[in-house]
Amino acid sequence: MKTRITELLDIKHPIIQGGMHYVGFAELAAAVSNAGGLGIITALTQKTPDDLRREIERCKGMTDQPFGVNLTFLPTVSAPDYPGYVDAIVEGGVKIVETAGRNPQAYLPGLKDAGVKIIHKCTSVRHALKAEKIGCDAASVDGFECGGHPGEDDIPNMILLPRAAEELTIPFVASGGMADARSLVASLALGADGINMGTRFIATQEAPVHENVKQAILAANELDTRLVMRPLRNTERVLYNPAVERLMEKEASLGKNITFEDIIDDVAGVYPKVMMDGDVDAGVWSCGMVAGLIHDIPTCKALIDRIMSEATVIIRNRLEGLLK
Numbered sequence: 435m436k437t438r439i440t441e442l443l444d445i446k447h448p449i450i451q452g453g454m455h456y457v458g459f460a461e462l463a464a465a466v467s468n469a470g471g472l473g474i475i476t477a478l479t480q481k482t483p484d485d486l487r488r489e490i491e492r493c494k495g496m497t498d499q500p501f502g503v504n505l506t507f508l509p510t511v512s513a514p515d516y517p518g519y520v521d522a523i524v525e526g527g528v529k530i531v532e533t534a535g536r537n538p539q540a541y542l543p544g545l546k547d548a549g550v551k552i553i554h555k556c557t558s559v560r561h562a563l564k565a566e567k568i569g570c571d572a573a574s575v576d577g578f579e580c581g582g583h584p585g586e587d588d589i590p591n592m593i594l595l596p597r598a599a600e601e602l603t604i605p606f607v608a609s610g611g612m613a614d615a616r617s618l619v620a621s622l623a624l625g626a627d628g629i630n631m632g633t634r635f636i637a638t639q640e641a642p643v644h645e646n647v648k649q650a651i652l653a654a655n656e657l658d659t660r661l662v663m664r665p666l667r668n669t670e671r672v673l674y675n676p677a678v679e680r681l682m683e684k685e686a687s688l689g690k691n692i693t694f695e696d697i698i699d700d701v702a703g704v705y706p707k708v709m710m711d712g713d714v715d716a717g718v719w720s721c722g723m724v725a726g727l728i729h730d731i732p733t734c735k736a737l738i739d740r741i742m743s744e745a746t747v748i749i750r751n752r753l754e755g756l757l758k
Contacts, residue, residue: 435447435448435742435745437605437622437627437628438605438627439572439605439606439607439627439628440627440628442551442571442572442605443472443500443502443530443551444500445467445470445471445472445499445500446470446471447469447470447471447628447738447741447742448607448618448622448627448628448629449466449470449471449472449618449628449629449631449738449741450471450472450474450502450532450553450574450607450628450629450630450631451463451466451471451472451473451474451630451631451632451635451734452474452504452532452555452574452609452630452631452632452635453474453475453476453477453503453504453506453532453534454476454504454582454632454635454636454720455476455478455479455705455709455720456476456479456643456705456706456708456709456710457476457479457635457636457641457642457643457709458474458475458476458479458504459475459476459479459489459642460475460489460490460492460493460496461496461640461641461642462635462638462640462641462642462734463475463493463497463501463502464493464496464497464501465496465638465640465733465734465735466501466635466734466738467497467499467500467501468496468497468499468734468735469733469734469735469737469738469739470499470738470742471734471738472500472501472502472530473493473497473501473502474501474502474503474504474532475489475490475493475501475502475503475504476503476504476506477503477504477505477506477519477522477523478505478506478508478514478519479705482515482518483515483518483519483521483522484522486503486519486522486523486526487522487525487526490503490522490523490526490527490528491526494526494527500529500530501528501530502528502529502530502531502532502553503523503528503530503531503532504531504532504533504534505519505520505523505531505532505533505534505538505541506533506534506535507533507534507535507536507537507538507541508535508536509535509536516541517541517544520541520544520545521544523545523550524544524545524548524550528550529549529550529551530550530551530553531545531550531551531552531553532553532554532555532574533552533553533554533555533570534554534555535555537564537568538552538554538568538570539568539569542568542569542570546569551571551572552569552570552571552572553570553571553572553573553574553607554570554572554573554574555573555574555576555609555630556573556574556575556576557575557576557577557580557583557584557585557587557589558585558587558589558594559575559594559597559598559601559602561585562575562598562601562602562606563601563602565604566602566603566604570604571604571605572604572605572606572607572627573598573602573604573605573606573607574606574607574609574630575591575594575595575598575606575607575608575609575626576609576610576630577589577590577591577594577595577608577609577610577611578590578591578594578610579591579610579611579671579722579723579724580609580610580611580632580671580722581610581632581633581659581671581672581720581721581722581723581724582632582670582671582720582722583668583669583670583671584610584661584669584671585669586664586667586669590611591608591610591611591621591624592624595608595621595624595625595626596624596625598625598626599624599625599626600625605627605628606626606627607621607626607627607628607629607630608621608624608626608628608629608630609629609630609631609632610722610724611722611723611724612629612630612631612634612724613631613633613634613724613727613728614634614727614740614741614744615740615741615742615743615744615745615747615748616744616748617629617631617727617741618741618745619745619748619749619753631724632720632722633651633720633721633722633724633725633728634724634727634728634737635734635737636648636651637651637652637728637730637731638731638732638733638734638737639731639732639733639734640733640734643709643710644708644709644710644711644712645712646712646713646714647708647709647712647714648731650673650714651673651721651725651728652728652729652730652731654673654721654725654726654728655725655726656723656724656725656726656727657726658673658674658721658725658726659671659672659673659674659721659722659723659725660672660674660678660682662678662681662682662685662701662718663681663685663697663701664685665685665688665689665690665692666692666693666694670718670720671720671721671722671723672718672719672720672721673714673719673720673721673725675714675715675718676715677700677704677715677716677717677718678700678718680700681697681700681701681718684696684697685697699717700717700718701717701718702717703717704716704717704718704719705719
């Protein structure tokens, strides 16, 4: 299957593994890339730029296919060493970067001069248009269904994707709610050039997270996520657990007076405990509504091969058959 995104990124299948904190390590990125998709290492999971350099080298030792690095620009007072991370990406020879969070414009020249293709993650058409204007090569358009941060507009992909197709000239992939061949075919029909999967890739054999996390996703359905931190305008979709229940009780009682300090114990520094140690109730952690469509824990190759073969059947048999 050739789309604008496969040609832009020089990958076989229009399937991208999104950047995920304490999930996007070399093992997963390499497995996705070896299966014909685009694997992504998460930069900020690596504590320093030198750690990222080592992770890039580890990934290069596991695959000879293209892979990328996610670099999320956080709204924080004490910012990470972003110039150092950019240098590590460029010096490591990585040619694809997924940016997310705040506007990445200040860091684009150094990346673009090194021949790096930039995919910016956006939760609205206006943000995608801004990404196009500042020189991003592609967009990852993230619908309200997504795990993690869906923005504040609450537009689901059935509306967001065709709106993006109406407005954008750069390629874009659909993110949020993506799990299988139906997701891919529907996204292509709505105007996207591929899909970006996050939660679905956590539930794979190569994902270097604790088995408890994979089983929690497997056991969940589409009703088991919640939106938290809405009063702080930092909305996050997370898997429901006792920590989420506590946080929501604080939000209800404190209302508009709530501060980040009120909830810090449940949201800060919990990912190593969840993803590495398997304590899935240690705090709040991102998970998409797509959990309701996840019923197994395959290898990345088996998952991607299944998506592509079933997509062919849907297009050639079901959709073409409707025209007879």
